[in-house]
Amino acid sequence: MAFLEMRGVEKRYGGVVALDDASLSAERGEVHGLLGANGSGKSTLNKILTGVVAPDRAVIEVAGVETRIDRPQDAHRSGIAAVFQELSLVPDLSVAANIVLAFESSRLGFVQRRRDRDRAALLLERFASAFHGDSLPLQAPVGSLSPGEQQVVEIAKAIARQPDILVLDEATASLYSAQVEVVSAVIRELRAAGTLVIFTSHRLGEVYDLCDRATVLRNGAVAGAVDLADTAESELVELMVGAVTAPAEQVGHSRGAGPSEVARGTPRLEVHGLATDQLEDVSFSVGEGEVLGLGGLAGQGQSAVLNALFGAVRVKEGSVTSDGEPALPRRPKQAVDHGLALVPGNRGREGLFPVRTILENLTVPSMRDRARFGVLSDSAERAAATGAAAQLQMKYGSLDDGVMTLSGGNQQKVVVGKWLLTDPRVVLLDDPTKGIDVRAKAELYEVITALTERGVAVLLNSSDDDELLALSHRVLVFFEGRVVSELAGGELTRERLIADSLQVAAT
């Protein structure tokens, strides 16, 4: 019986299965890697262990005792602390105050600031070289630190709770190599002291450097638990990829043979040396009627490209031309004027006006084209909306129903449909099928095909690798904000995509 046992873990999001009978078993004094491609369920498993997500079914045993973990507090109580890429720090409070937050030393209700500072100092001492300057910034507000330093504070804060199990989910992603070394040294100390560390990182080098064993997930289930010392990188990739099924079959849709002939249409959008806070030197072009996929592990800069092209984030360097004309937008409005349309991944927050009707949601971006002296005609609005809805085969009761009464797939069609009415030349799709069921997905694929047939260029970011491979003519693979490879034709395989995502030479 291992120290931590997770068995039969199941989790569905609507119609989408995230975990199906997953398991994890690890000992004290071990750094255990948790690996998997996009959609394998590793993040969900981490979140279940730390109480951020409640499982549909799971048996979790810590030190042989069955434990229910429904909320973060339950995890705290069971000696589990977690660090995710998203921070849980209060920017205005000092570093020391953040580290001891909610368990300050106090006497008669008064904070003993010197004691807390000493406790924090003792802890941060181990991370000293991860901070700028000569002295630890104990009194500095967390918000004044660099992102990497904040991440180190977050790690220190988790360790301050003296957990038996420490979950690090991409906790090193925003760190510089020198900082990673410092954190690695501390992780080894913790291991020596008997802590169990669950470690997830997109940098395989770090995984090999730190972990003893690793559990590899694939499609929500365990593909294998391995000793890393006798497992080559290529074997890990094989475990993540699994039996080779043609991705097109799974998605029920295919580009068909000879994508290159379409791909060589006249370039619609050309990007050179694009750089933002999250991107470095990204260049590509996408032609008329082409679908260009943006792949890689989640969050390596794919969304950042789309947001930059749509004028939603500040671009530091680079040029963008649309049909030969300079088209680097500074605001989304300018991007729309250049014929771009963005379908955001978070449709609830960015893509829809949730309390308004289907009609209004469909017609808002294109209203200006139909208005006469600023006045809208109801019948013209309805005609436009009905046309878009028919084109997308939307299922709805009445255009006057609230948009949130629709199913997830139909909501997503509204987000696409409202841009169809602006007659775009380039459509940016940011993980458009996230959280919608298979049927709705298939219908959305038809929409994408219809767009390309009209000569629209499509940029597609997807966290579903199969979908990406099936829909794209070419795929750019991203790693830490840069394009590390471009796959086309026969290279468009799941294996190549995953190997390149992890920067492992393909077998």
Add this chain to the structure above:
Amino acid sequence: MNTPTLPPTTTLLRDARTWLLRGRLPIATAVALLVATLFANLIVADNFLTAFNLRSIFANVIPLAAVAVGQTVIVLGRGIDLSIGVIATLSSVVTVSVVEPWGLPAALLTGLATGAACGLVNGLLVAVIRLQPIVATFATSFVWAGLALYVLPPGTAAAPRMPDVIVLGYRGAFLGAPNAAWLLLLIGLSWLVLKRTRLLRHVYAVGGDEQAAFATGVRVARVQVLTYVIGGAYASIGSFAMLANSGSADALAGGGLTLASIAALVIGGTRLSGGAGGAGGTIVGVLVLQLLTSLLVALRPPTDVRQLIDGLLVILALALAGLWSGRRRSR
């Protein structure tokens, strides 16, 4: 793996950001405003430095100072109390009504309990039932006003009065300074004590990032309820000063304190969305408002201009505060 290397040291940048984040800029602005209004008063009003004038300025400032410090605690925790001025009114009519039969100490305790109880109701509505703070406390302000009218209907013959010792003592002096000035100092000190508590640390955490505070194990709802209770208690303290200043209570007075308390804390550099600032700045803001009033009195404008000026000041201060935070976001 190819991880990027550490860039050159940027401690200078960090110091600059620290300075901004700690809210030194708004405080500096508030103090500059205080100096400016002080000089304006010295120039315009030739009687400004007389003992009588200074004494009455301090006497007039205490109610607002207490209420505004209470409001600051609430705002720091990402709340707001639009009923806080009327809580002071209710507390004052309750206190003055029971001072005759129960004696002074019991009356003051009753007043304090009244304020804290009103705060508790506000806090429960906002943090537990989760109503919008602006709407919930605007509604309760009418409840408190109704209760005040019930306890002490206006125009009551032989309205109860505070004992003379209180009224005379409030206008008196000690060690050469007006007693009211000492009271202001006490209010300031009470904040310094409060600020060192674990509770206030958690108030700053909740105001700064509610999600992060919750995920870390701070009991967010409890902290927010307590900010309203503390705010209500400070409002009671303000009501005692009102009673001492005028000798009696008026069930229709006090409402104006709410807007002024928000104006004072915004001028003093407390962020309206919570998590940054403090009552030190608020007290500076209160003094600025009071000096502006006495400046207006000296200039003898039409009588009702005070309200108009208060409103304009809040808008001005908010615009300035928005500028600071806008600059911070774009850094």
